[in-house]
Amino acid sequence: MRLVVPLRGIVGGRGGLILGTFVPCALFCYLHIRRLRFLATRRVSERAEPIAKAEESPYYVGLGRVSQDPFDEVANPNGIIQLGLSENRLCLDLIEEWLSENLNGAMIGHGSDKGHLGIGGITGYQPHDGVTELKEAMAGFMSQVMGGEISFDPSRIVLTAGATPAIEILCFCLADPGDAFLVPTPYYPGFDRDMTWRTGVELIPVHCHSANNFILSIAALQQAFNQARKRGQRVQGILISNPSNPVGNLLPQKTLHDILDFARKKNIHIISDEIFAGSIHGNEEFFSLAKILDAENFDKSRAHILYGLSKDLSLAGFRVGVIYSYNDDVLAAAKKLTRFSSVSAPTQRLLISLLSDTSFIGRYLETNRKRIRKMYDIFVSGLKEIGVKYVDSSGGLYCWVDMSGLMHSHNVKEELELWDKLLNVAKVNATPGSACHSIEPGWFRCCFTTLSEGNIRIAIERIRKVAEMRKSSR
Amino acid sequence: MEPASVRKHSLLSMIARNGGHGEHSPYFDGWKAYDRNPFHPTQNPDGVIQMGLAENQLSFDLIEEWIKNNPTASICTPDGVGKFKDVAIFQDYHGLPEFRQAIAKFMGRVRRGKVTFDPDRIVMSGGATGASETLIFCLADPGDAFLVPSPYYPAFDRDLRWRTGVRLIPFACDSTNNFQVTLAQMESAYAKAIEANINVKGVILTNPSNPLGINLSKETLTSLLSFTFEKNLHMVCDEIYSATVFKSPAFTSIAEVMQETECNPDLVHIIYSLSKDMGLPGFRVGIIYSYNDQVVNCARKMSSFGLVSSQSQHLLASMLSDEVFIEKFLEENSRRLGKRHSRVVEGLKQEGINCLEGNAGLFLWMDLRHLLKEPTPDAEMELWRVIIKDVKLNVSPGSSFHCPEPGFFRVCFANMDDHTVEVALQRIREFVSRGNKNGDDKKHWRKRDLRLSFTSRKCDESLISPRQIMSPHSPVPQSPLVRART
Numbered sequence: 001m002r003l004v005v006p007l008r009g010i011v012g013g014r015g016g017l018i019l020g021t022f023v024p025c026a027l028f029c030y031l032h033i034r035r036l037r038f039l040a041t042r043r044v045s046e047r048a049e050p051i052a053k054a055e056e057s058p059y060y061v062g063l064g065r066v067s068q069d070p071f072d073e074v075a076n077p078n079g080i081i082q083l084g085l086s087e088n089r090l091c092l093d094l095i096e097e098w099l100s101e102n103l104n105g106a107m108i109g110h111g112s113d114k115g116h117l118g119i120g121g122i123t124g125y126q127p128h129d130g131v132t133e134l135k136e137a138m139a140g141f142m143s144q145v146m147g148g149e150i151s152f153d154p155s156r157i158v159l160t161a162g163a164t165p166a167i168e169i170l171c172f173c174l175a176d177p178g179d180a181f182l183v184p185t186p187y188y189p190g191f192d193r194d195m196t197w198r199t200g201v202e203l204i205p206v207h208c209h210s211a212n213n214f215i216l217s218i219a220a221l222q223q224a225f226n227q228a229r230k231r232g233q234r235v236q237g238i239l240i241s242n243p244s245n246p247v248g249n250l251l252p253q254k255t256l257h258d259i260l261d262f263a264r265k266k267n268i269h270i271i272s273d274e275i276f277a278g279s280i281h282g283n284e285e286f287f288s289l290a291k292i293l294d295a296e297n298f299d300k301s302r303a304h305i306l307y308g309l310s311k312d313l314s315l316a317g318f319r320v321g322v323i324y325s326y327n328d329d330v331l332a333a334a335k336k337l338t339r340f341s342s343v344s345a346p347t348q349r350l351l352i353s354l355l356s357d358t359s360f361i362g363r364y365l366e367t368n369r370k371r372i373r374k375m376y377d378i379f380v381s382g383l384k385e386i387g388v389k390y391v392d393s394s395g396g397l398y399c400w401v402d403m404s405g406l407m408h409s410h411n412v413k414e415e416l417e418l419w420d421k422l423l424n425v426a427k428v429n430a431t432p433g434s435a436c437h438s439i440e441p442g443w444f445r446c447c448f449t450t451l452s453e454g455n456i457r458i459a460i461e462r463i464r465k466v467a468e469m470r471k472s473s474r
Numbered sequence: 475m476e477p478a479s480v481r482k483h484s485l486l487s488m489i490a491r492n493g494g495h496g497e498h499s500p501y502f503d504g505w506k507a508y509d510r511n512p513f514h515p516t517q518n519p520d521g522v523i524q525m526g527l528a529e530n531q532l533s534f535d536l537i538e539e540w541i542k543n544n545p546t547a548s549i550c551t552p553d554g555v556g557k558f559k560d561v562a563i564f565q566d567y568h569g570l571p572e573f574r575q576a577i578a579k580f581m582g583r584v585r586r587g588k589v590t591f592d593p594d595r596i597v598m599s600g601g602a603t604g605a606s607e608t609l610i611f612c613l614a615d616p617g618d619a620f621l622v623p624s625p626y627y628p629a630f631d632r633d634l635r636w637r638t639g640v641r642l643i644p645f646a647c648d649s650t651n652n653f654q655v656t657l658a659q660m661e662s663a664y665a666k667a668i669e670a671n672i673n674v675k676g677v678i679l680t681n682p683s684n685p686l687g688i689n690l691s692k693e694t695l696t697s698l699l700s701f702t703f704e705k706n707l708h709m710v711c712d713e714i715y716s717a718t719v720f721k722s723p724a725f726t727s728i729a730e731v732m733q734e735t736e737c738n739p740d741l742v743h744i745i746y747s748l749s750k751d752m753g754l755p756g757f758r759v760g761i762i763y764s765y766n767d768q769v770v771n772c773a774r775k776m777s778s779f780g781l782v783s784s785q786s787q788h789l790l791a792s793m794l795s796d797e798v799f800i801e802k803f804l805e806e807n808s809r810r811l812g813k814r815h816s817r818v819v820e821g822l823k824q825e826g827i828n829c830l831e832g833n834a835g836l837f838l839w840m841d842l843r844h845l846l847k848e849p850t851p852d853a854e855m856e857l858w859r860v861i862i863k864d865v866k867l868n869v870s871p872g873s874s875f876h877c878p879e880p881g882f883f884r885v886c887f888a889n890m891d892d893h894t895v896e897v898a899l900q901r902i903r904e905f906v907s908r909g910n911k912n913g914d915d916k917k918h919w920r921k922r923d924l925r926l927s928f929t930s931r932k933c934d935e936s937l938i939s940p941r942q943i944m945s946p947h948s949p950v951p952q953s954p955l956v957r958a959r960t
Contacts, residue, residue, distance in 0.1 A: 044768050048768075052769075125527075161758070161781060165780060172489050172637060174485070198779075236487075269485065315563075316564075317565050317783065318562065318784060336497065339603050340637075343758075346756070346785055347786065350785065
């Protein structure tokens with residue numbers, strides 16, 4: 001009733017008191033009734049409303065624009081070149097070849113199937129978290145991906161319909177609404193949606209800087225944790241991606257040790273998203289969380305690894321994600337939650353065959369790395385030619401490019417203007433760093449594994465034109 | 475309510491810690507009994523027969539034949555592998571256009587052409603389980619409630635409430651009018667909920683009903699739809715058994731009723747799936763069909779959490795567009811379901827056991843009230859334990875479906891072959907005749923030790939053999955079922 005005082009100033013005495021009481025009450029009732037009416041007519045839930053609104057992040061806007069006007073060398077040479085989707089199309093021919101040679105109607109699976117389940121084996125209900133044979137094959141595959149140095153226990157695997165539900169399920173298991181995860185920036189824009197939409201969980205960015213190659217510092221982690229504590233917010237874990245998306249660097253062994261130590265002291269979880277582990281094209285050594293835990297005497301009960309087949313095997317459409325947890329209680333809960341997101345049975349059948357062919361997989365992984373490297377080399381040499389800087393990366397399907405040289409001033413507004421120019425004038429869709437919560441404006445993630453060599457050169461040329469335009473307009 | 479200190483120090487979320495998954499329920503004893511001792515005609519003829527799994531296995535030979543004859547539909551064949559690349563990378567949450575079109579057409583066909591569905595309103599989800607949960611996320615906030623007629627599918631308690639925080643308010647249908655849902659019951663339940671200050675967001679109907687195996691009549695649907703319109707409530711219709719109708723009355727969808735009754739389309743939503751009608755639960759095809767654009771938009775974004783594998787989409791797009799095959803399949807599937815239903819009903823009738831007059835679904839609603847020692851839930855559980863332990867049939871007790879009247883059991887009949895059906899009926903015959911020989915049936919149960927002996931209720935996963943098949947109710951993987959060979 002803060003209106004009482006000023007009204008008393010306008011209308012003195014008892015009149016003011018009465019008015020000062022009556023008016024706010026009436027206003028309150030009016031607004032309350034309006035809200036009730038609004039709630040009554042509102043068709044979707046409160047939590048769904050923000051989701052239903054159009055996605056405004058440049059990450060999604062860019063993807064949307066490309067789907068309306070996609071570049072095609074022949075059919076649409078003036079279309080938008082897609083550098084915003086970390087998809088790998090370089091080795092699908094290998095899998096296609098394998099399919100032609102190996103499967104021939106394996107969906108029915110008469111000969112290879114024990115118990116002659118035939119098609120009944122794939123039409124019927126399956127364990128929600130995946131059939132045992134696929135878990136075994138997946139454990140073997142993950143081991144191959146990590147260089148054969150670690151063995152994964154199939155009973156610690158929970159299979160989900162893609163990495164997207166995998167991370168959501170893990171959040172549902174580890175955190176309550178209002179709890180938070182610390183996430184080093186820059187990070188994959190999809191985390192904002194996947195981890196928070198329905199869980200009610202929050203993400204606290206922990207900023208990393210170009211000065212130390214975007215490697216997470218424990219001091220920054222500590223500061224973010226303390227600030228959350230002061231606010232009364234419960235931090236339940238740290239999410240790292242390794243190889244990092246969007247930067248493409250690999251976490252050093254020491255950093256992983258420090259993070260594990262930090263997590264132990266604070267009694268919080270550590271989730272390592274290793275979905276690009278098979279896309280490491282550089283020479284740096286990769287340390288999976290599994291490798292560290294295997295070798296050292298770290299407490300494993302709060303450690304979890306996320307994986308999937310969308311990037312390393314290019315099977316994004318098949319929807320196969322993995323939660324690998326060292327915590328039995330989390331495994332038990334996650335398994336129950338997979339009832340909402342299970343892998344389709346025919347896909348499971350196909351993958352059991354594919355992943356079990358270890359010699360093919362070995363050849364595939366090696367060829368995949370070589371082809372990614374080749375494209376990376378072409379892309380970065382193009383950037384060098386046009387004088388654009390980038391971070392040397394060893395993994396992932398993208399390059400973290402510094403386009404601040406093309407900006408008039410060093411802020412997010414300028415970055416978004418540049419993004420807009422690139423998208424709508426140059427017709428190149430790259431993901432601006434602000435969409436990835438980068439603290440330093442001017443960085444862009446450019447994915448190069450959906451393009452042919454020729455198309456990479458076209459993309460570079462288009463960026464060069466923008467660079468020239470920006471220079472001349474200064 | 476757990477103490478704040480537990481939450482403060484817990485490494486796991488409340489969702490992970492609470493019993494919202496429902497697997498500590500005593501009903502899972504039946505599953506465990508089956509798992510430890512599964513029936514097999516030759517290898518284990520004395521094992522427990524699974525009659526608690528609503529799976530349609532009667533027509534997969536037709537599916538198998540179609541797949542063999544249509545190699546281009548599968549990317550795993552020389553004829554179809556050319557599509558592999560495009561299919562493998564396709565992860566657009568709108569789904570393959572041809573898949574959505576095929577689903578829309580199929581749904582229209584199941585409704586005998588009386589309704590057409592718009593492919594742009596088809597939203598995918600992880601099976602009907604994922605579809606129903608996603609829809610609830612879109613329509614309701616934690617604490618909101620939906621009215622649901624009981625008896626109802628037990629997994630709704632988990633699927634619709636566990637992560638969403640939404641409440642279900644059952645209102646009972648009973649045997650006095652053959653468990654028909656009436657407007658009066660719904661009105662009364664709604665009024666009570668409002669009086670108790672519960673924010674009712676809508677109503678969930680399963681039509682055809684699980685576990686009853688009957689359709690809602692057009693008149694009933696019309697009156698319920700009008701009621702929800704009047705009260706501004708969402709009308710959610712789970713129509714996943716729509717093509718399992720094997721005798722009249724024909725199925726009436728809410729979509730059909732909408733065309734003839736004043737309503738607000740923004741409040742009407744259908745849940746669908748291929749798990750029951752086509753017998754393809756393993757494919758995980760759940761569909762949300764909403765007449766509300768905002769819901770379609772929101773659900774579509776959420777479908778990222780449960781998209782259908784593009785490989786499956788590709789195959790099904792082809793299969794469901796084959797109109798000649800689908801026509802034949804739907805007809806033959808209904809015929810086989812009807813035949814199986816009649817056989818089981820007849821077999822039970824011979825033993826003096828009646829069932830609710832059903833015309834749809836993969837199960838029947840069996841009346842064993844006359845075998846209860848008293849009309850109480852405890853007596854029903856006692857009888858159920860006898861059926862599992864002595865008769866060795868895993869049927870589902872009515873109380874698991876929130877049926878307020880003790881003595882009813884759901885019996886699934888479409889997940890086995892003819893031979894297994896006969897074995898089951900024979901066991902019932904023997905059970906009933908044993909009961910008759912012992913004179914006073916009711917005293918007979920009292921003397922028996924009816925406890926199921928397990929060393930632990932928790933499922934021991936090390937005992938589980940590799941080839942396991944899971945049902946949506948069961949917490950434990952089970953050994954392969956005997957496949958229907960007819």
